[in-house]
Each structure stands twice: as C-alpha cells, then as structure tokens.
Amino acid sequence: MRALLVILVKELRQLRRDPKILPILFLAPAFQLVILGYAATTDVRHVELAVCDLDRSAESRRLVQRFEGSTYFRVTGRVDDQNGLDRLLQDGTARVALTIPAGFAAERNAGRVGTVQLLTDGSDAMSGSAALGYANGVLRSVAAAGVRPLVELRPVVLYNPDLASRNFMVPAVLSLILMIMTMMLTAMAIVRESETGTLEQLLVTPLTPGHLILGKLIPYALVGLVEALSTLPVALFWFRVPLRGSLLTLLAFTVPFMLCNLGLGLLISTISRTQQQAMMLTAFVFMMPQIYLSGFAFPIQNMPKGFQLVTYLVPLRYYITILRGIFLKGIGIEVLWPQALALTGLGVAILLLARMRFRRRLG
C-alpha cells in the first residue's frame, strides 16, 4: 500500500512539472466540445438552391417564395435558361436546382398534375437526399390544395420531439473527446520511461508491475474524471441537451469507460518500443476504430455483419449508448446493465492484458 502511494506521488509531481500539459488536460476538453458540438449537426439547413423559372406566373413565383421562406433553402442563383444551372451545380454555387417549366400554372389550373424538376448534386449524398426530402415537403404543402390522402400518417416522435440532431450528437462528441483525451494520457506513460532510461531505475526498487500499473492509472483516472466533470456542464448548460436520467448514474458509468481507455493507453505503452510507435498505434489502431465503429455518426445497424461483431469490442460503443440513453431517454441501470457489464468486463480484461505484457517485457 505504501509502495503504491509513493509511486502515486511521483506521478503527480511529474504531471505538475510540465506546465504545458495542464492547460491541455483541463481546458482543451471543454473548449473542444464548445466548438465541435456546433459542428456535429446532421440537420441540413440553408441548402444552396438555384432557380430557373420558365413559367413566370404568379403561381410559380409563389412556389419559389415557399422555398425561400423555409429555413431549409437559400436561393443562391437565378437563371433564365436551364443550361445556366449546369455551371451553378458544378462550381458548387448551388446544390439543388429547381426548374419550373412553362405551363406549370396552366396545367394545375386545368386540374392536371403540374411537374417541376429538381436537380440535386448527389456528390454530397447526405445533404443531397435530405434536400430532396425537404423539397418534396415544400411541394406537398403546395399540392395539398388539390388532393388529400385518404389515410394520413401521424408521426409521434419520442425522446427528441423536435428531431434536433444536436441532442443526439453532443453526448457522442463529448464521449469522443473523453476517449481521445484519456487514452492519450497513458499511451506514452511507460514507453517514455523506457526510452529515457528511467524504467531501469524503477525496476531496482521493490515495486511490483502491479504497483507501477496502478500508480500510472490512478492519477490519470482522476484527471479523466475532472475532464468529464468539466465537459458535462458544457453539454447541459451551453448546448442545453436535456438530461432526463440521473447524473449520478452517468458519472458511475464513466468510471469503467475511463478504465478501458486508460488501460488501452497502458497497453499501447507496453507494446511499443519508441514513442513514435506508440503514437501511430494510438492513432491508427486504437482511436480510429473506436471512432468509426462506435455508432457515433454511422449507425452500427448499417454495417456488414462482421463489422457489427467487431463493434462489441469497442468500449466507446457502449459509452455512447449509455450517454444517449441517460440524456435523451432517461433510462438507468435497469435497461443499461448489459452495457455497464460489457464496459467493466472490457476494462478489467484490458488492464490484465497490459499487466501481463508489462511483466513479460520486464522479464
């Protein structure tokens, strides 16, 4: 126990000695969340629209006004000739082009179908398809004058009634930041000591590998928790993501998540021979898969079956489910116990693995 305390004090002293590291550790997470929380929006707004009105009737002008009046579109170009639309789409001035053919109003007044043409830039598939959907919505509201469907579909949206993507994305960005920050802390911990030769000195002391691992782990776990505590207020009060579940449960679930990431960092640190290797391993092998296979932006259900299986090894996957569940659905341990169990299991397994590797390296 005393041995552990000694190494804890040593680590904390070392942490304090590097003045550049402290601001990175405590300010960067909250700052990043403020900026990136805004970036991660899948709501497609202000789509650049080019208009070619060949009908020039009161009705066609009203239709264009409908498009302008919606928050989804912003008219960035008007041309009198359909060929002009090509250029606007190609240089990116417009992403959607609306052509109202001559005779549009006349057709509709005669009780027939008036057809407009919507040209979409599909190179950005996501906003392309969203823009098509919005455009159809605008047209439907215009068309509603003439017909009414016999069966109306009434949507009831649970958990996030205004379908604001921010509520879904901010918790995920928060967990991404925590993952990156904490894994970075320990990824160089041991390899640095071995590269600078100080590991040799530690080895002649009566400290065991378990002590060394715990001594590296505990101070950084505290740092990680402080980071979690500094980013949560940003999500709650800056972005006003509704917290429907319990804050305490959320913090309790954060502990095994920290263990996983700090453990992964230690594992990297025991595998690599140089700090450069540690850096590459962290970025390519441990961070990217977590980011992309976590379901943060790309739904897991869309992945091929093999990849879906791999995602079960990704701690971030569980933590994002937990955060989104607690924030938006207000659920707790009664629903989330499988995720909690998986995170704890992964954390313990990773730490054991790191300790094993460490001992082998010493031997």
Next chain:
Amino acid sequence: MIRRTLAVAVKELLQLRRDWRVVFTLVLMPVALVLIYGYALSFDVEHIRLVIVDQDGSRAAREVARAFLSSGHFDHIGTTRDVRELDRWLDTGHAQVALVVPSGYGADLAAHRFTTLQLVLDGSDSQTANTVLAYAQQIVASVTPLVRVSGTGPALAAPLVWYNPDLASARFLVPGLVAFILMITAVIATALAVVREKERGTLESLRATPLMALELLIGKTLPYLVIASAAAAASLTLAWALFDVPIRGSLGWLAVVTVLYLLGGLGWGVLISTLAETQQVAFQVSLLSSMLPTMLLSGFIFPISSMPEALQWISHIVPARYFLVALRAIVLKGAGPEMWWQQVVGLVVYATVVGSLATARTVRSL
C-alpha cells in the same frame, strides 16, 4: 543548398530504414483503413427495427403492415396489440419505430372515410428518424388512395440526381475518409521529427553544422512527402477500384491538389514539433489538432453550410476543408480547375503559413 538539404533527407531516410515498421505503418495503414472503413461506413438507413401494433386486425391492416415489411427497409421485430408495450421496446432500443394501426382502420377505409395511421419513432437519432419517416410516408401513399377535394391539380417533383445518381453514401464518404486518413498520416509522420532530436540532444550536433533552418526542415519533410504521396496514391486507387469512386477529372490535377494538401499536413506536424518541448506534448497536440477537427469541421461527415456562421469561419483553418471540396469536384464531378481554384489558393496559403512559422521557430532554436 540543395546538396545540404539532400544530405538531411538521406540521413532521415537512413534513420527510417532502421525502424522499417514506421515506414510500413505510414504506407500500409492508410490503405488498410480506407479498405476497412470504406466497407463499414454508410449513411444509408436500412434494417430499421419495426414493431407492428395491430389494434384493428382487419385485412386492410395486414395489407399496410405487409407493405412496410416488403419494402425492404424494415426488419420485423415483433407484433403486439398493446400500445403500452411500446415503451419497453423503444427504451431498450430493440425497436426504432412502431406502426400503430388503430381499431376501426379497416372499417373506415371500406366506407371511404378519412382515417389515420400512427407512426411512433425513436427520435434520438434525428437523421435516421427523418429518413424513416420519409420511407413510411412513401409506403402509405403507395398503398392508399388520394382523394380529390378541389379543382386544382397537384404539384409533383421529377427528381434528378447528378454525379451520384443512386445517392450512394460510399461515393461521397470514401473521398472524405481518404482526406481524413491522409491528414492524420501526414501530421503524425513529422510531429516527432524535430522534438525527438531535441529530447535526445542530437539537435545540438545539427546546430554545429552549417545547415540553415529551411534546409533542415525541407530535408526532414522530403522523405515523408514521398511516403505520404505513395500512401495517397494507393488509397485513391483503392477507392476507385473497390468503391466505385469514379475519377472523372484529370489525374494530374488530382496529384497537384493532393501533394499541396500533404505539404500542409506535414508542415503542421513540423510546426508542432518545433513548438513542443517533449514528444508527449507533440503527440497530444498533433492528435488533438488533427483528429477531431479534420473529421468534424471539414465537411467530411457534417455539411459545413449547416453550421453556425462563426464556425463556418473557423472551418477555414482546417486544410481538409479545401482538399475535400477540390477532391470531390475532381473525382465525382470531373470539374476543371476553374471550378475549384479557390480551394487551391486555400491549400497553398495554409502550407505557406505553416511552413514559414515552422522555419521561423527553427531559426530561433538553432
């Protein structure tokens, strides 16, 4: 000057050869990652988990349920008669959406009365929810009749999609993925280059040579530029061969834009390296400054035009932003330089600024 620069480059190459794992990682990792994630990532919403709540039990109810299931978008998770069970299904995430057919639906339809269906959605993922809603509206419209209520005809859209007619998300995501992975590769390649010499004390010996700061930096960057360009060529070839990313524009311009982008990334790595005192700080700063910003602020996943005005400004300091616009324009649209020259200006300005800052820093430390 050229001789001295080359001498540094050769020294760096010799050092790299001793640690061949680094070269291996820098060239093969990007390719492997494009391959893996190119398959794994997609925005296409399929296999939506659907519960059917049939309170009606009529033939019309079964028909509309069948229309949902045979559309191919939905996976049938369960059927129930009790709406109260829905909470559990949706809370646990076992279901994402429920179609509720109220009792009397069949009778209303048979009597030609206006009636409703209810769709209960898990809205937490708003993007998926919007897509599901659009699918459902289409399906309902296709199986139930329209009733004319006035003399004016309806307005319809004839949609036409360019550049990526089936709106396949791979064609749009894979170029973004390439940009992301190349950025990380470039920054990581050089981030430790100078600081390592500082930490080991070998910078002192370089100081004793007649090397100038610029020569040292170019010499150090050159080998990595070659490696990163090889990685870029390999990943773009893979994107073209496996993921149907058509390369419609000119290969020459593609190479120019890619090299400019890599120079910016490598330059940023060198700048970090000259600023940091320890490898650990260099490592943290380089990951923090490249990983999330390149992913979230470049337009790779989230459209820049939807971000708040201030953030759109901030995104101008992310080089991937320029590269992505140019890359997608060349690859998907086959557009010539007159369409994306602004992006090239952005990349050149970025590389120049970062490069001169790094040189200025090195002059001081030499």
